[in-house]
Amino acid sequence: MLIDNHGRNINYLRLAVTDRCNLRCNYCMPSEGIDFAKTDTLLSIAELKQVSEILVSQGIDKIRITGGEPFVRKDLMKLMRHLSQLEGLKDISVTTNATLIGPHIYELKELGINNINVSLDSINRETFERITRRKQFDTVHENLIRLITEGFNVRINFIVLEGQNEQDIVPILDVMKYYDVSVRFLEEMPFNGGSKNFSDIKWNYKAILDHIAETYPHYTKLESPKTSTSINYKIDGHAGTFGIIPSFSRTFCGTCNRLRITATGDVVTCLYGKPVANLRKLVREHNSEENIREAILGAISKRFKTGFEAQEEHSATVFDSSMTSIGG
Numbered sequence: 001m002l003i004d005n006h007g008r009n010i011n012y013l014r015l016a017v018t019d020r021c022n023l024r025c026n027y028c029m030p031s032e033g034i035d036f037a038k039t040d041t042l043l044s045i046a047e048l049k050q051v052s053e054i055l056v057s058q059g060i061d062k063i064r065i066t067g068g069e070p071f072v073r074k075d076l077m078k079l080m081r082h083l084s085q086l087e088g089l090k091d092i093s094v095t096t097n098a099t100l101i102g103p104h105i106y107e108l109k110e111l112g113i114n115n116i117n118v119s120l121d122s123i124n125r126e127t128f129e130r131i132t133r134r135k136q137f138d139t140v141h142e143n144l145i146r147l148i149t150e151g152f153n154v155r156i157n158f159i160v161l162e163g164q165n166e167q168d169i170v171p172i173l174d175v176m177k178y179y180d181v182s183v184r185f186l187e188e189m190p191f192n193g194g195s196k197n198f199s200d201i202k203w204n205y206k207a208i209l210d211h212i213a214e215t216y217p218h219y220t221k222l223e224s225p226k227t228s229t230s231i232n233y234k235i236d237g238h239a240g241t242f243g244i245i246p247s248f249s250r251t252f253c254g255t256c257n258r259l260r261i262t263a264t265g266d267v268v269t270c271l272y273g274k275p276v277a278n279l280r281k282l283v284r285e286h287n288s289e290e291n292i293r294e295a296i297l298g299a300i301s302k303r304f305k306t307g308f309e310a311q312e313e314h315s316a317t318v319f320d321s322s323m324t325s326i327g328g
Contacts, residue, residue, distance in 0.1 A: 001059040002259075002296070004269075004303040009257055012227070013060045016263040016326075017048060017076060018068040023097055024133040025121070027161055027188060031133055041264050045075050047283045049082050051261065052089075054292050060259070062091040064117075068263065071100035077107060084111040091115065095157070098143040099136045105146055117155045118144055122165045123172050131164060148179050155182045155243075160203040162188070169208065170215045177238040184230050187248040189271075191326060205231065205246040212242070227257040247271075253306040259299075262326060267295065269303045271326065273310030276302065 002010040019037050021028075043051065052063060063083060070076055083092050093115035094101075094108075101108075101116075108116075118140075122128040125137045147154050156176070160166060169185065176183050185208045188201055209231075213219070218236040229252045230243030246252065250272075260268035265280030277295045282288045304310040 002300050004300045006303065006305050008255065008303075009059075010259050010300055011060055012062045012064070012258045013052075013055055014064045014066050014258060014260045015048065015052065016066045016068065016261065017070050017079065018042065018073045019263045020072045021067060021069040021097070022072055022099055022134070023069070023136065025131055026133065026164075027131070027159060028191070037264050041280065043263065043265050043280060043283065045078050047265075047280075048079050050283060050289075051265075051279055051292065052079075052083060053086065054289060055259075055296065056086050056088050058293065058296060061089060062093070063089060064093045064095060066095045069097050069100065070094060071096060071104065077104060080108065080111060080113060084113065093117065095119065097132075097136075098140045098147070102139070102143045102146065105143070105150060105152075109150055109152070114151070115153045115155075116147055117157050118147070119157045119159075120144065120172075121159050121161065122168045123175055124165075124168055127165055127168060131161070148181060154179075155184055157184050157186060159186045159188055160208055162202045166203060166211070169211055173212065173216065173235070173238070173242060176240055177235070179240055181240045182232070182243055183240065184243040184245055186245045189247050191271075201248055204249055205244045205251075208244050209233075227255050228252070250307040253308075259296075260326070267299045268326065269299055270307055270310040272307040273304055274313060 004010055024031055024033060065076070065080070080092070083089060092113045094113065095117040096119070098118045098120070120140060121131050128137045128140075129135055144154070156172070158165075158169075158172060160169065172183055187204055216235045219233045220236075222232040222234055222241065224230065224232045229247070230245045232241055232243040234241045256270075260271070261279065262268060262275070265278045265283065266275035267277040267279060268275050276299045279292055279295060282291045282295060285291065304313070
């Protein structure tokens, strides 16, 4: 087991396979994009397999594949097939914008990879295209419906953006009321490649809940796992649920069980903190397994207690990064 310096069991890895994305969401990066990593600095599929195996042997039993957009990577399914065979790995999940997942839906189902998070910040075509700066609404909608009808455990991630999509908070619940999905509303985070600065947000988790309650006052708060980042609810008469993730308010740090590895091998113990190690060089050295283990243990042994403490370490530059380069 991986136990950090605050007694928290770290069993959940968010593994980025690329920093590239085929959308240009305005809360994530500037319209021209960012300086993406060179191909030779990305962990190869073989290296991603090796890192995954080592971490699973250390106690990681849940891996979420992230990006960028994971399916931009043409060889992604090679990794997914490998992960599905790893003994000790109980949960494999994917976060995607659902633009490129279509051709892989059936194989994912065959592999038993059933937990899919779809990033969808509007159910209105015009708003979707304005936020993403791309005309992919029909593709996303079609793939989302396919995932739902094929029986995947689908969660929709909706980042609430002041002045952009708050008018869609209730309508997306209206549309999804007949489906057994979870719509999760996230507070906006300032990881946007330096395109926007802010120190506070209008749509915090309390404001989001109050807004929903104006239309749906009859809801029940659900019991959630101790390590859940979302506060979950069920509206009377709805097939699915909704959740609110205080990603900017950071109320869930006390039970954080997550570790991030970026596509270039950086080890990130908190989304708001600096990378604390890089595995790429270690992976490419001979007899590197023990060094990788030691690097992971070293990172886990000096985690910040909260995201606010982590932010203080480099407050001047923490928000210059884009979410696509951090790994979500």
